[in-house]
Amino acid sequence: MKEIRFVDVGEGITEGHLIKWLVKDGDTVKEDQSVAQVETDKAVVNVPAPISGMIKEVAKEDSILHLGDVVAAIGAADEINGYKPGAAQPPVGIKMTTTAKKTEIAPLRPAAQKPKEAIATPSVRKLAHDLGVDISRITGTGPNGRIMENDVRAAAGGAVKQAAPAQKFSEALEEKHDDKIERVPMSMTRKAIARNMEESWKIPRATHMDLINATELWNMVIKEKPKMKEKDVHLTFLPFVIKALVEGLKENQHFNASYDHETNEIIVKKYYNIGLAAESGDGLKVVVIKDAERRSIVQIAKEIEALHKKIADKTITIDEMRDTTITITNIGSLGGGFLAVPMINPPDVAIVGIMSIRDWVFADNGKMTVGKVLPFTITFDHRVVDGAEAVKLGNAIKGYLEDPDFLEML
Amino acid sequence: MISKAYEGSVDYMQILDEKGNADESLIPKELDGQKIVSMYKFMSFARALDAKVLSLQRQGRAVTYAPLIGEEATQIGSAMAMGEHDLFVPNFRQHGVYLVRGLPLDTFMLYWKGYEEGNRDIAKIGGFPYNVPVATQMPHATGVAFAQKYRGTGASVVAYVGDGGTSEGDFYEGINFAGALGVPLVVIIENNGWAISEPRNRQTKAQTLAQKAIAAGIAGIQVDGNDVFAVYKATRDAIANSKNGPTIIECVTYRMSMHTTADDPAKYRSDADVEAWKSKDPIARLKSYLVRKGLWNEALENAMAADQLKKIDEAVEKAEAFVPDPKNMFETVYSYMPQTLKEEEDAAVAADYWKGE
């Protein structure tokens, strides 16, 4: 026996009107024979018998049928005689399993205790959740009362201490000194420097130190400076140091290089891009005098000025700050110090530190003369070059800067 | 001076008239008694199958269905004219074409039960799946035909479109490309008089649909679409000529039933309209031809009907035993499984909320 139910006979039909029976109650009908006519929103349709057999009409003529309603039953005579129509069933295809588990959804908290709205980023909310802190009870110290990471950690208080056996030094300090501690986020530049310096620290390095008699150089710059100023060029000692360094590097090429530790090769560079460490508002930046060997002192002086201006204006591009072959840090320009050992700027092999030029008493064959001295250091990657080579490079720089002929040529 | 820039005309062909009398001189020689009986059996089978799917839909056991009743000669005649290696591109009503080309019945039923698995074996019979967006299959057919020419397979392609479909841009784009590229394509316009509620004369002012071929510079003919001989001959001739370019065959037939099971023709056409076409029925006229020739009788008719119903019932049973697996839909979209889609699939497979009953 089968029940004939009202199903979706159109596209999205939910109810129909049984217009008339096409067979009589108790008639014997064939499979697929139409037994009733039903009108829906879309059409008048014939309802066919799913199997052959005797028909028992259930729905009344001129009645409304809903999806799943039994229209009739069909089957063998004895089955049909004992048939009692059951309840309507949901339509075929969208019937839910009766065994499906029901999920009880409890209200999160009683409505009366609705907390104030907390303003916090998801990462801070997660931290609060992880630390078991009710974020709605925290007063935020950030902008617009926003709850910050620190607020959550503070609210977590002692619970955190117990949860974390190895207390971070920063937390210990905060606990002890409370509001005398301030967490200052590092700028992007600062972070980049930190990462670069960690990289630099891996380099096994040594430093060579020496003094240059800069008396001739001094006199020359003093003499040229006003003339240059007329041409709008700000002349300093630095372009001369750069030129002398380039000449020195040509004779000591392994300083103008990088170390490839994977292949154990020295990458020797036949171009001279001199990095200059420069202080900017938010940390140290390196600007690069590209192809310094092809530039005159005046050109270099102009270039240095232009680059510093770009740093101040924040218009410097990444390209103008990378691809060094060696770096000079002009500690003298900062106004203090006697000798300093700077960190190498990877992937360079060496960094040259120059100090302020100052008065100095030179002892020469038992005679004392007063002149100008320029102390300098060369810090180098000891995997690539040795002390003797550093002395050689130092002497070359020294030689050029102390040689009046060389200076005249520039 | 004014001269004729173009002169053209469209022929009409009928071989078997409404009473079952044939112009024997036009019946192709290969259509012997056995083959004509086979045509008759396929037409009857198509009608029986049609009635069954309609009944199943009314019982909630099949999806929305587009009946073919009245259009058997157009479908069977054209399909039987195809060679084994010829290909066909249907719209959504060519159930008879699938039957002739040998699509397993349970596969056919699987499609009308709402499972794409019913399309899985279509390629094996030289065909393509149904194309529901009207006339969008036309450019495909042109591309398929281009590929036959390019690869030198020698196969022709038969595409089907309705009278409403000839108003679509894709219809014109398809035939125009076919003409311009010179591909072996035969287009059957199954003109059943209706595009849902719109009669043929609402679609175009053109006197025939076949004359649309003229605009594309290709061959065109109109035939009696209820005359299986005429449809067969026109298709066979067009296929034979297809190396010289495409042909459009307009088969004038009539949709005796609804557009689909979601439609009620009583809203827009009278019983008298339909009644007028009953006397032109394609199966009745072929039957009287066969009976007169002594090739058919009631005993054969009853045996055939019983055999066909048995086959249909077996196919329904097999199709209803099919259990869908959500993996089938996820894993056949791309040539590889993207990680994001895999996550969606895993969730669907693990969940039970999609399981009906």
Add this chain to the structure above:
Amino acid sequence: MMMNMVSALNSALDTIMQENKNAVILGEDVGKDGGVFRVTDGLYSKYGERRVIDTPLAESGIIGTSIGMALSGLRPIAECQFAGFMLLGFSQLINHAARYRTRTRGTMKLPMIVRTPVSGGVKTLEHHSDSPEAYYAHIGGLIVVEPSTPYDAKGLMIKAAHMDDPVIFLEPTKLYRLFKQEVPEKSYEVEIGKAEIVHPGDGLSIITWGTMVQTVKNSVEKMGVDAEIIDLRTINPMDEETIIKSVKKTGRAMIVHEASLSFGAGAEVAARIAEKAIFELSAPVLRVASPSLPYPYPGYENFYIPNEKKVMEAIDKIMKE
């Protein structure tokens, strides 16, 4: 060899045509004219009209015919002259190309590529500057690729030609000739479905593609900000893994695209970040895109397309959060 994107694409198509005898190129003006942007230049004289086919002017016909070709053993590479015109073939792509494989349960495949120039910034006529990636990505079943460099353009095109999927290949007109790059003359693939980190960083993740990759790179370099730039390259299926990994690291996410803001592909990226990395976020996700309106006539395009200033202001905003 140094190539711009046009010559890289031309080299890719040449490679594909050489590798596969069943590959054909079709579209309007792709033959003797070599395409209106000259991407198919020289291929007609090399491969003949049998394989480089000038078609009638009808996009649905071009794409629909390609579908038929692909179903029958050919590998069509169709060109639609501009993204706006390609919409006439939208039905073919959505109704058929996207679903053919799955509706035949993998027994029929569509190894086809539909190429079209996209995005603006080159003072074209109306309807020539749309950024349509989201519409094609939405339906599922279409692979949507958009390179931003000559190298990627060639490698992605060759990869697309080695796959059995319908691939929508979007070519930013602005990048066609903007810069040259070393591109191998030989055949090589760039993986589809994989984003590329074009600039590593720890402070901010910027997810972008197409024309905006250059804009974002320039902005980040000018600001010296510690941002990780991800060039999505394949819009669908999206490389969620790379995005989520980056955002979890940086804690900040910004999406930059030229297509208009509302319902753009950026919304998809943002939603995925919200689903998988929200607890790692220190700031709300920020989208930078063109305004939510149709692409304007070029007199207004400077107001429309996101520029470096707009991107830099957004970076500044998100970094202050």
